[in-house]
Amino acid sequence: DTAVSxxxxxxxxQMGNDKSIKCEQNLGHxxxxxxxxxxKKFLKIMFSYNNKELIINETVPNRFSPKSPDKAHLNLHIxxxxxxxxxxxxxxxxxxxxxxxxxxxxxTVV
Amino acid sequence: QKEVEQNSxxxxxxxxxxxxxxxxxxxxxxxxxxxxRQYSGKSPELIMFIYSNGDKEDGRFTxxxxxxxxxxxxxxxxxQPSDSATYLCAVKWGNYGGSQGNLIFGKGTKLSVKP
Numbered sequence: 001d002t003a004v005s006x007x008x009x010x011x012x013x014q015m016g017n018d019k020s021i022k023c024e025q026n027l028g029h030x031x032x033x034x035x036x037x038x039x040k041k042f043l044k045i046m047f048s049y050n051n052k053e054l055i056i057n058e059t060v061p062n063r064f065s066p067k068s069p070d071k072a073h074l075n076l077h078i079x080x081x082x083x084x085x086x087x088x089x090x091x092x093x094x095x096x097x098x099x100x101x102x103x104x105x106x107x108t109v110v
Numbered sequence: 111q112k113e114v115e116q117n118s119x120x121x122x123x124x125x126x127x128x129x130x131x132x133x134x135x136x137x138x139x140x141x142x143x144x145x146x147r148q149y150s151g152k153s154p155e156l157i158m159f160i161y162s163n164g165d166k167e168d169g170r171f172t173x174x175x176x177x178x179x180x181x182x183x184x185x186x187x188x189x190q191p192s193d194s195a196t197y198l199c200a201v202k203w204g205n206y207g208g209s210q211g212n213l214i215f216g217k218g219t220k221l222s223v224k225p
């Protein structure tokens with residue numbers, strides 16, 4: 001069983017489109033995160049949810065919106081995609097020690 | 111601005127040698143420090159965490175923390191080609207509930223172990 005699963009693994013889309021990335025964890029963790037890893041491999045936090053409440057919202061464009069229907073899911077919706085949004089997006093969850101990352105979604109905006 | 115600094119590398123060591131990876135952080139109040147390994151095209155995976163000054167050993171890996179110098183390092187003994195990856199240092203920021211809080215990552219050091 002995959003602990004943190006993301007879909008889709010690859011996403012190619014045109015500028016201006018709206019897309020969503022889904023994330024599910026079966027670890028029973030309290031907190032889930034979205035990270036963005038750019039072409040230089042820099043991993044930067046975007047959002048985190050603790051018990052369905054947004055507790056960190058870094059300075060990301062408001063075109064990005066996290067949605068958590070329950071503790072096990074944290075989806076990322078992106079409006080009006082731009083070329084600069086191309087990156088790998090990682091979902092992660094944590095309880096006490098260490099994050100468990102999903103396998104990532106490689107988003108390419110053309 | 112909370113920052114975590116690492117040399118980007120690449121760091122190249124021969125098989126069997128000790129690889130030494132270094133990290134400095136800006137927030138003196140940071141309490142928890144983590145090392146992650148990321149293979150190319152894969153997701154980061156936790157190797158070790160350390161909270162107290164001094165050394166912490168786990169198999170071939172040793173994490174070292176010096177809070178006074180705001181410095182954390184990872185030593186890999188008997189390096190193997192399979193250790194070739196990018197190593198990410200991360201520092202915990204914030205503290206809420208039972209969660210790990212927000213991790214700030216360095217940009218990673220690419221390690222290459224030559225057979």
